[in-house]
Amino acid sequence: MSAPTLERPAPPPGDRVRSRLLAQFALGARLALGSGREGWGRLLLTAAGVGLGVALLLFTASFPGIVQQRNHRLYVQNDTFEDERAAPSDHSVLVAGADTTYRDRPIRGRVVQPEGQRAALPPGLAAFPGPGRMAVSPALADLLNEPGSRLLRERLPYPVTGTIGPDGLLGPGQYAFVLGGSGLSVDGGAHRITEYGHFSPPKPMDPRLVLLNVVGLMVMLAPVGVFLAAAARFGGERRDRRLAALRLAGADRRMTARLAAGESLVGSVLGLVAGAALFLIGRQLIERLTVAGFSFYASDISPEPLIAVAVALVVPALAVLVTLLAMRRVTVDPLGVVRRSGADKRRLWWRLALLLLGLLVVGAAMALPSGYNPAGDARDDLFNPVQDTRGSLLVSFGVLLMLAAVCTLLPWLVEAVIRRAGGGSLSWQLAVRRLQLGAGPAATAVSGVVVTVAGAIALQTLFLSVSDHFTSQRTPPAAYRYQQSVDFPGAGADAAALAARLGRSPGVAGTLGYAEFYLAGPAGREWDGTVVRVADCAALAELATLSGCRDGDAYLTGPTGGSGQAEPVVVAGSQVRAQYFQGEGEAPAWTVPAITATVPSRLGVSPFGTPRTGGQLLLTPGAVPAGVLRGQPATVLVTMSAGTAEQADQADQADQAEQAEQLITDAMVISPQARTGFPLTFEADHTYLAVKRVLTAGAGLTLLLVSLSLLVGQLERLREQRRILGVLYAFGTRRRVLALSVLWQTAIPMALGLALAAAGGVLMGAVLQYTAGLDFAFDWGSMLTLSGVAAASVLLVTTAGLPLVLRLMRPSGLRHE
Known part of the structure; x- marks a missing residue:
């Protein structure tokens, strides 16, 4: 008796459908991999295009991690004091700031002096540098x-005995040094800590820069989707013949579409691998770049896991979806492949609805209550809800909707204009007729350019207004006798000696030294105290108009230099203390001396601050008790040989920069803690410069992606027109006429697209300026430049496809199986 046969139960219908779909996708992938040299060329081109887009997306996804790692490094380096009254201990160390700038390169400097055997070691160092010796970063x-x-070597003449490791640096390009000290004290401007890594409130980025960042990333990433879609659509004649052969073998139309999607899936997966490789290579190269003082370690650049997974899933899904949608307009028969051109009239209402929705989203962002204005009161410069990060994100989403509206309006505009186009030359008529039969592919080809130009114009408009807040030079209302200053922490009692020593420096025409500090105000208004300046009679005579002066005199000045009596905040004989005291222990109390006279202050002395409403208290050294200047800084005003500000404007810029470097060097030779200020000299904000350069580089990369997208679309359209071109050439049409017709087919949508991009960019730029609370301003020259560059890139790519046009005119192009 034979054994019973066990029959395997049939899978459910749903499982059969899923397995059949997967089998068809897998067969399409196998056909793509085994399609020979031409098929591999198409796959590699698709993978290269997708890889560029994926690499850009991965770098964008790394921004949150970069910010988090940088904040962590800032936290590790933080050496702010824990307690102003902390006593020396076995773990304590004295730290003094010695930051400087050399030819626009910021240099972080610290002077350290351990007070115990187990003193806190600065991060990145294996041991404390000895007195008068320093450890430096590799970049420095x-x-x-x-x-x-x-x-710089004169400024830092100390022997280098160590190297600061990555744990003590923000990036590989950071310039930093740690100098060993021997005579540091809290009264001399140092502070005492027992460990590094103290919490400090994070310094938020300027809200305008946040908006600029988010909008810039949105503008750069918007064309990436267009490029990925174009790269996934790239096909070849061999694939068409293969699909026709499969139809002849019995495959239905749905199966052929799935097979084509499987082929596109292979290209997108290869693109993912290529994009990951480009990301890893670029991450290593970034370590060699420093942008406006910012640099990053490769280990700090890693995409957010969720975003990376989303990119890995969305890119292949986008390739499959685009191919399936494209195959809906393709008829695959056993005798060949025919691409249909639709004649349906495009609708305008939903395209305008996208634009209106974007404006509504921006309006909703404006209606948000800000963190400074939770009640949602009327908008002004102080309470602008867009200054919050969520407001910036919402505005950027509205800009994205408006960019999508501009992109979708282009096909409708091209068809509306072409429908009314008149006669002209033969090449013009051929191009117009071709566009009338189907303007969609031509408009799609330049849609990436339109999105890029519209976004770039909006971004440039926002840049123009934002730059005024970060690059405008402060122009003095009148000429000042002293244009620079040097501060020496804790050296208030030696102000006159420091001024005399600095006055011997090359290029210095004059100096004025004094000690300045603020008195604590009355109860409830401690911050509103009188300004005290202590100097000898010669220095006080430059600060105010004195009738006579002897050591021991005290003067009170009016707040605006007038001769009228100023209302005194302090009264002679009252007990006072310094408001901001950074010395050891408590600020010493002292008695205000008798006021010799109330005198008018002199205008045009220096641009460093203005007196408070109660005037200034000018004291000679004899009027100040011993110990009052303990812990107070010394200020030395400096005038260079250029003299007045007007003369400085006429001097050579290179000479001014060299004089400034020499002054900083001479001051740091006197004391590494010296801080030199140039209020009349333009100093660009480093964060603004970094944002500007990163966005400029991203815009250039985006334009490259768009150009490749245009090339892909151009090759695709020419391949579809091969038989038409061959027939026209066989009937005697000149090659020049056919080549010009191809150029017209791109030039017409391009001209309309650039006009649409200019209008949309101006609208979005005006919206961004209004939301940021900025004045309306438009850089028409930059708009023309952007449009010209975009037009040139389109024409260049189209011209690069002309050799293929000439090849398609051969009689072999008429062959049809």
Whole structure:
């Protein structure tokens, strides 16, 4: 008796459908991989295009991680004091700031002096540098060794005995040094800590820069979707013949579409691998770049896991979806492949609805209550809800909707204009007729350019207004006798000696030294105290108009230099203390001396601050009790040989920069803690410069992606027109006429697209300026430049496809199986 046969139960209908779909996708992938040299060329081109887009997306997804890692490094380096009254201990160390700038390169400097055997070691160091010796970062070591760094070597003449490791740096390009000290004290401007890594409130980015960042990323990433879609659509004649053969073998139309989607899936997966490889290579190269003082370690650049997974899933899904949608307009028969051109009239209402929805989203962002104005009161410069990060994100989403509206309006505009186009030359008529039969592919080809130009114009408009707040030079209302200042922490009692020593520096025409500090105000208004300046009679005579002066005199000045009596905040004989005291222990109390006279202050002395409403208290050293200047800084005003501000404007810029570097060097030779200020000299904000350069580089990369997208679309359209071109050439049409017709087919949508992009960019730029609370301003020259560059890139890519046009005119192009 035979054994019973066990029959395997049939799978459910749903499982059969899923397995059949997967089998068809897998068969399409196998056909793509085994399609020979031409098929591999198409796959590699698709993978290269998708890889560029994926790499850009991965770098964008790394921004949150970069910010988090940078904040962590800032936290580790933080050496702010824990307690102003902390006593020396076995773990304590004295730290003094010695930051400087050399030829627009910021250099972080610290002077350290351990007070115990187990003193807190600065991060990145294996041991404390000895007194008068320093440890430097690798970037600063290279800068010191450069032949043109003579002044920097004079500024930091200390022997290098160590290297700061990555744990003590914000990035590989950071310039930093740690100098061993021997005579540091809290009264001398140092502070005492027992460990590094104290919490400090994070310094938020300027809200305008947040808006600029978010909008810039949105503008750069918007064309990436267009490019990925174009790269996924790239096909070849061999694939068409293969699909026709499969139809002849019995495959239905749905199966052929799935097979084509499987082929596109292979290209997108290869693109994912290529994009990941480009990301890893670019991440290593980024370590060699420093942008406006910012640099990053490769280990700090890693995409957010969720965003990376989303990219890995969305890109192949986008390739499959685009291919399936494209195959809906393709008829695959056993005798060949025919691409249909639809004649349906495009509707305008939903395209305008996208634009209106974007404006409504921006309006909703304006209606949000800000963190400074939770009640949602009337908008003004102080309470602008867009200054919050969520407001910036909402505005950027509205801009994205408006960009989508501009992109979708282009096909409708092209068809509306072409429908009414008149006669002209033969090449013009051929191009117009071709566009009348189907303007969609031509409009799609330049849609990426339109999105890029519209976004770039909006971004440039926002840049123009934002730059006024970060790059405008402060122009003095009148000429000042002193244009620079040097502060020496804790050296208030030696102000006159420091001024005399600095006055012997090359290029210095005059100096004025004094000690300045604020008195604590009355109860409830401690912050509104009188300004006290202590100097000898010669220095006080430059600050105010004195009738006579002897050591021991005290003067009170009016707040605006007038001769009228100023209302005194302090009264002679009252007990006072310094308001901001950074010395050891408590601020010493002292008695205000008798006021010799009330005198008018002099205008045009220096641009460093203005007196408070109660005037200034000018004291000679004899009027100040011993110990009052303990812990107070010394200020030395400096005038260079250029003299007045008007003369400085006429001097050579290079000479001014060299004089400034020399002054900083001379001051740091006196004390590494010296801080030099140039209020009349333009100093661009480093964060603004970094944002500007990163967005400019991203815009250039986006334009490259768009150009590749245009090339892909151009090759695709020419391949579809091969038989038409062959027939026209066989009937005697000149090659020049056919080549010009191809150029017209791109030039017409391009001209309409650029006009639409200019209008949309101006509208979005005006919206962004209004939401940011900025004045309306438009850079028409930059708009024309952007449009010209975009037009040139389109024409260049189209011209690059002309050799293929000439090849398609051969009689072999008429062959049809």
